[in-house]
Amino acid sequence: MATRSTIMDTNSFRAEHAAALDEQTRRLTERRQEVLGGSYRLFYRKPVHLVRGQGQYLWDAEGNKYLDMYNNVASIGHAHPAVVDAVHGQMQQLNTHTRYLHERILDYTEELRTTLPEYLTAGDYKAMYMCTGSEANDLAIRVAKAYTGGTGLIATAEAYHGTSELTSSISPALGSGQPIGEHVWLLPAPDSYRTGVKDIGAWFAQKIRDAIAEMTSQGVTFAGFIADSIFSSDGVLPGTYLKEAIDAVHEAGGVFIADEVQPGFARTGEEFWGFACHGVSPDIITMGKPMGNGIPVSGLLARSEVLASFSDTIPYFSTFGGNPVSMAAAQAVLEVIRCEGLQAHALDVGAQALDSFRQLATAHENVGDVRGSGLFIGFELVRDRDTREPARDLALAMLEELRSRGVLTSVAGPHGNVLKLRPPLPFSEQDIPWATQALDESLSVLTR
């Protein structure tokens, strides 16, 4: 089992950095200290004070412009007018709960089901809505338990699936302070670069089978496997290798939960959904972050039979979930993805960006691996290309250097050495030079 890290706590402003700040920024950090809980962390030694966003760009209070290479919530672009208008229009009319009839939740769900890959029978999937990815995953796990009668769960060693008690118990990315659930098996992620394994699909499927065998031998009934199919917090691991593993899950009677909070909504370019790149059939598909472009909306699509096992016995109602305003935002997002051709765009521009970033490996020995799918790119830094020893300190220093060049991003992976390059989807060909040059210069400055 991989060692559990504490990376979520590293790219953070700390009190000792305060002296270097300008008066206004320091005062804001002090006010946060005074009124917010200690869990709040700021990115960067010199935190960014944002006041405006548009498309893939952000501006701070001093008027500095940033290229957003990190935020997949404002996935169709910051302050997209289609979402602004849809929310504004609906808010003026009505915003109430789903125990009254309203068309939007129905129109949206019908539209959402058309995004499922053709090899699935869309009509088999029914929807539930809530407000956050955590809530979607919390319910998905409860449904998996109800359907299987089991409690044994499998996740990956650096997975992140949410902030509720249940979802944080399957989120080792939260660090060693976060207790992992009693019946949770954590597997090393299917990382072909770091393991050196060629057939990573077969390798990972065997890990799944071994875990199921182990829980069975301990008298624990297998409930399911949950994964974000691009393994974002495990270091960004795109590919098409999950089929055998999911077959193993299904053969053992388990539920496969595709956590699409990261790869979903056209980001990978190849497919609308991350799991579809692998050609696998989820029992439950959970969605969140990019779904409403910032309006808190999340949901799940689950096979009717699986969902019924839960809904027949346990009531579930989300006060805000599926309300007309949330649905208006979500409808606008789907429409923009389609009308602006953002999936094809992500595929095209993502490939160009990947090419450009990969070329940095020629000049910079510390670039170990650059991989991606559409506009989700992992840029892995190593101390030595032969040993592949992770260069965590370099990655963290890179974040600060990139920030000073106006490029915002963060790190991922068990060693915190993978830059997670995940811009809003309007990121264009014209932005690639800025991003590439910032990476290039930052590497030069830090490794000269």
Added chain:
Amino acid sequence: MATRSTIMDTNSFRAEHAAALDEQTRRLTERRQEVLGGSYRLFYRKPVHLVRGQGQYLWDAEGNKYLDMYNNVASIGHAHPAVVDAVHGQMQQLNTHTRYLHERILDYTEELRTTLPEYLTAGDYKAMYMCTGSEANDLAIRVAKAYTGGTGLIATAEAYHGTSELTSSISPALGSGQPIGEHVWLLPAPDSYRTGVKDIGAWFAQKIRDAIAEMTSQGVTFAGFIADSIFSSDGVLPGTYLKEAIDAVHEAGGVFIADEVQPGFARTGEEFWGFACHGVSPDIITMGKPMGNGIPVSGLLARSEVLASFSDTIPYFSTFGGNPVSMAAAQAVLEVIRCEGLQAHALDVGAQALDSFRQLATAHENVGDVRGSGLFIGFELVRDRDTREPARDLALAMLEELRSRGVLTSVAGPHGNVLKLRPPLPFSEQDIPWATQALDESLSVLTR
């Protein structure tokens, strides 16, 4: 221990009611059946198809006007322009997460702390934000466990605190299909009408002490007591009786979580917060529904020392929580409550409404008890005033009769016999006759 009911499932449209519906309404119910999970329930045998709301009024697709006596989410009034404008303005600028600096979360928190009663030291409380009341309570319970090192929780027998795995495990109102947590003690609610107890405060405090003693004798360490101080789902139990119980909680080293999702934000009239009516000091105050008037925003204020025990060891981050748009909505709500004087209004109009509803007891023997605090009123129906036998069927039939007279509400309490009259705060003196007449006529029709 009170019997666990399944009331959340009763005021529902069922397939057998479809034949009586007009074509459009039936088609909408069929589409829901086709695309939404089975957990979705519609109010009323003839579901309401809402298209517009303003203030305390709602309109259906046929243009019928309703008096909303139920929804405390749109608490300052449906489609309030101050919230619409605040959200629209902020959405055009920026909506991103709290790892960048932004003034709104700080301005809001500073403002929110000024609403705490004078007997608390506002500066001792720090804020955390998320999207739903469930998420606020989920975190609050985890904090209580971290602070005390305990697992034993006390809630009331018909409590409702949320939909996550953890919060549903302390929510017996969800019915007998919902498993209650292993270390959860459920106490009968402090209901002086139904128990006939005069000093309900002393009675309830003794129940708390007994529960703590029992868990201690079983080797379970007491973590805390969670209560909505108006005991909404336990039947609406306003009063000033909790002081002794909370003293008992604190004496035993436990945390008191005041779940203000129901009584908070000026509804009770007397005070801004429900717990303040009792003069008690919560360790954690959780808030949700009315906080953003429909925009999904929730939060908690916790004593620094209590919160630190959690935040020092376990990371917590909510992607949407505390974002500029959520905070803009929440700021507008606070401002409207203050500028429109809604707290004093709730006190004044609530008292008039209570008087008016109480007078119905003269003509109608089935009116057992009418009680309230501000604009949160419980209207309890009985078969017989002497035996106080709950009239559950009558209450359910009342909902349908009231609906046909344009008055929307629902039921509460372990016996499902208490009408929960909880209108948006703009409910005015001019609305009292409509509500009173609808109650009067419905009672006449059903009991003649």
